Amino acid sequence: VLSTVPGSFRDPANRVYAFAGSSDGREDVSIYRGVNQQALEYYRDLAQAPFFKSLLENGRVVSTEETVSGEIFDAVRKDGWAGVLQHEPVPFITYPYEWTFGMLKDAALLHLDILETSLESGWTLKDATPYNIQWINARPVFIDIPSFEPWEKGTPWVGYRQFCSMFLTPLMLRSHLNIDHLPLLRSYLDGIAPTEALKFFQGRNRFKKGVMAHLSLPAKVEASIQKKERDDVEVQKRSTRSHSKAMVVGLVQSLQRLVRKLKIDIAHTDWSHYDRTHSYSDGEHELKKAFVEKAIKARSRKFVWDIGCNTGTFSRIAAAHADLVLSLDGDHDAVEQLYLKEKKEANSKILPTVMNLANISPNHGWAGEERAALDNRRSPDLVLVLALIHHMRISANIPTSMFLSWLRKFDAEIVIEFVTRKDEMVVKLLTHKAEQYEDYNVEQFSSECEELFEIKDRKILKGGKREIFHLLPKI
């Protein structure tokens, strides 16, 4: 089945298609791109350029080849495209509002490095959105090939404003003011406009690195244009002043230096030091690890989710037996720690993601389809839900039956740890709560599990304070 990818309609020069087929009884997705005549000609020139070949070899740009025949070629051409490119599929699509500070920073540097290299070779990138970057495990990859265009002498860096709104501003908000940039990126899908962003920077904060040049100045210029040209005043011509290559490359390089300098401190949150502060004794923790490992090893796993991953202790166990592990947690700093470790691993199989599991990324953007909800993307074949259920029930007020129904829709095996009322972490959660969640007990939990799953294995841990289950979906 060939279908268009909903998030790819904005650039009129091309459109992305997904082809879902099957090989060896497994579903396989191939990614194609229909391109117009000009984009096709640009691609053919680009494919010969040494700088582009080197970007491909280093894995900084997604592997791409032109397709010139076949059923899919014919089908895409029928939609009116002059040519067809095939890309290496990205294992799992994520969005910038799910990335940690470090991930957004590395994506920004990848964009700038590619742009700098391109400019030195007479090419440019026509836009600057982080949606053009995806992750192959813990490594960022640039995926929007038609964004490469020959640089016309005298033209400015056209993606500058977009780069600032979508990369630099959220990074500065987090680094300079410790403002959580993720909810902002989730709402402002086109980035945070300088006039809006500047409202966060008051007083002395306006003198922090990069704020004057990349927020105050653009905000001032934009406000003055708005003021001068509002109502029925005709739009004035903008300066057509020629931009030398030194101006364009110099600006790109100054942003590289600025982005490299932006840093955050990882706070000590409940989860950011989980591997040292968890409530298990060493022996009991080993029993839990052994149970999880046995369940994972029972079959070959293509795609595992570790929801509530903390700093990824169990994601690493899963990664030893799976093709890819998506590690999700709502605690930014815990996920950041995981990312910083994984990016150093040459063969990491972990994709870290920040996600509040009581409020997952929704379907949104144009027609509610442009950006897919977390549970509307590729499904896992195994989900680890370790020491999470008490937070879903007691902190987020989500009935366990509803949480289990949500898990059931993935048709995946589940390894879930139930934290009983006797456990000190649940005692802590209930201490100041008026509602005492009498329905929250292991008997009710296991009977709710049995309505949707078959309990393949279970084990009591921590002297009866916790119990871990391996569940198989009931057909």
Add this chain to the structure above:
Amino acid sequence: MSKRPQNQFFLLFGLIALAMYPQTAYAYVDPGSGSVIVTAILGLFAAIGYTVRKQFYKIKRVFGGGTENNEEGLDNNEKDK
């Protein structure tokens, strides 16, 4: 005459709607069109720095200190990390 209260309601509704309408969304003037001015200003400063650095590394190379690319003491491989 009997229609006046209704008209007033629509006028009031219209004013509230106008007040609530975000200034930047879908206005006729694209504020982003000003980024040509911004990149021209910032680009001028950046070009000076770019040229000075380039000359500096050229001179440094003549005296045996690294390559043209090792801006800030980093070679390209280190930049990638």
